[in-house]
Amino acid sequence: MTKDVLSQDPVLIGDLDARDHTRLRVLQCIRAAGEISRTDIAKALISSPATVTSACGALLDAGLIAETAAPPSEGVQRGRPRVMLTVNGAVFAVAGVKIARDAIRLMVVGFQGQEIGTHVWPLLESRMDPEALVIEVRRALDAACAALDLPIERIAGLTIGLPGFLNADENFLHWSSSVTQGNVDLGPLIAAHIPCPTFIDNDANLVAKAEHLFGAGRGFHNFLVVTLEHGVGMGIILNDQLYRGERGCGAEFGHMKIQFEGALCQCGQRGCLEAYVGDYALIRDSGTVRGQSEIETIADIIAAARSGDTLAQEVLDRASRVLGVALANLVNLFDPEHIVVARSRPKFDQRYVDTMMATLRRNTVEVDAPLPGITVRNLDEMMWAKGAAAHAIERVSILKVRGLGVADAV
Known part of the structure; x- marks a missing residue:
């Protein structure tokens, strides 16, 4: 069936x-x-x-x-x-957008899901006020359509993937590391600047959707996707459905507390998981202890570790163990079929993946059954935009079908 x-x-x-x-x-x-x-x-x-x-x-x-x-x-x-x-597939096109710290990544697909093209729009600031961000999305869309020789009128819908807490059904943003204000109704701003139906969702949810439809989650009915970027996100697929929570703020794995009054998280609270394993946390730990500024990116830390830098190795090893414990908690809580650990950062050496997996096994409740499968992989950053485009197809499908019902009534 x-x-x-x-x-x-x-x-x-x-x-x-x-x-x-x-x-x-x-x-x-x-x-x-x-x-x-x-x-x-x-x-x-x-x-x-x-x-x-x-x-x-x-x-x-x-x-x-x-x-x-x-x-x-x-x-x-x-x-x-x-x-x-x-x-x-030719009836119209839809677009998916991923808001990253350095750029807006955009993918345009046909209604059948076939890729038409991609575009990267650089951002000068990693955090903006809500209207400025929406304007940048419109500029990215205009630039993508121009580059692809596609009239913007062909775009029937757009989904924007953002990190943070948001209500996808209401286009309401509670908090995001990409936006300077919280508790913002993005609907009116979107209507004022973007000429097509536009939807928002948590970016980790969109990766889960992309993995479910196109990637490592195909064939699974219950699986988790953990995303490691500047912060840490999670998408949950339960019985083939994306779980968002009652307020749309569920699955915030990165803000699970692992240390009482611990390290400061970008959300403003202390002790969150991502304050120990997110990109900014690893850069902070590597640079602060040194008292030097040569460590500015994850790539710098990896290069230092490979060259024998003991501190860099310790930072990566500790983060791998912390993440392993956190993933074990997910196994104990959800008992999923599969977990995808999706990273946009540079590829870590296998030793740190092995450390994470060994820690996960040690901290998982032992039962007479195998552990769920674990896929650890680096994603093309367009995978986020691809998931957003898939979400846009679903939403536009509903709008078009609802339009048929309206036509029936006339």
């Missing part, structure tokens, strides 16, 4: 009526299959052929899907070719 991810997510389906919900499920089924017949859709969704035919008719009329002729079966010479359905 086709995995029906989109229709199960209550944040995404919103207030769709029964007919629109069916259309959305059919659209998602076609997207997941790539190419499929009406008969097979009905079987996959356990629905009547008449219901599926009606839903497909509305989607075809709207241009969201297209018909194709299936190639003839071997040895079959007569009869009408079977009609297949596929998502119409």
Whole structure:
């Protein structure tokens, strides 16, 4: 049976009526299959052929899907070719944005998910006031469209991935390390500067979505993605659904407390995990003890460790052990099928990965069953934007299907 991810997510389906919900499920089924017949859709969704035919008719009329002729079966010479359905990738484009400290990374894809192009827009400041950030996103979008020779009117939706605490359903930002103010309703600012439906989500959630659809999370129903960058994030997939929490602020793994009145975190509290394993923490620990300024990046620390610098080695070793204990806590708490540790930083030497894994094993509750699989990998930084684009496709799909319902009522 086709995995029906989109229709199960209550944040995404919103207030769709029964007919629109069916259309959305059919659209998602076609997207997941790539190419499929009406008969097979009905079987996959356990629905009547008449219901599926009606839903497909509305989607075809709207241009969201297209018909194709299936190639003839071997040895079959007569009869009408079977009609297949596929998502119409050319009907419009969507964009995904990742807000990093040094740049806005943007990916544009077609409605079928095919990549059209990417663009990097440098940022002069790592933190901005909310309106300035939205304006920079618009400039990045304009620049990307110009570079790709794509009219901005073709962009049907945009998702912005941000670090921090936010309510994706309301476009409300509680706090972010990229923004100088907290508790901001970004909706009016977005409407004032960006000419297409725009959505926000936690950037780690978007990496989890990207891993689920395209990466190391494919085939798993319950898994975790831990992201290591300037800070530490986490995305949770439970029963094929992205878990955000009641206020949209769940899965803040980086702000789990590991030391009472410990090191100062960028969130303003003390003792958070990321204050010990985030990029800024490792740079702080390496430079402060030295009393020197030659350590400015993670790459500097890694290079120093490889050259035999004892302090750099100790900083990386301690961070690996702290992260190993924290990951063991996740295993004990969630018992997931798999955990992806996704890093955008330069690749660490294997010795530190081995230290993390050994610490994880020592601190995991022992049962007569194997530990979940652990994938540790460095991500192309466009993976964040790719997840944002996937989120935008889902949201735009809902808007377009909801629009069909409005047209029915007219």
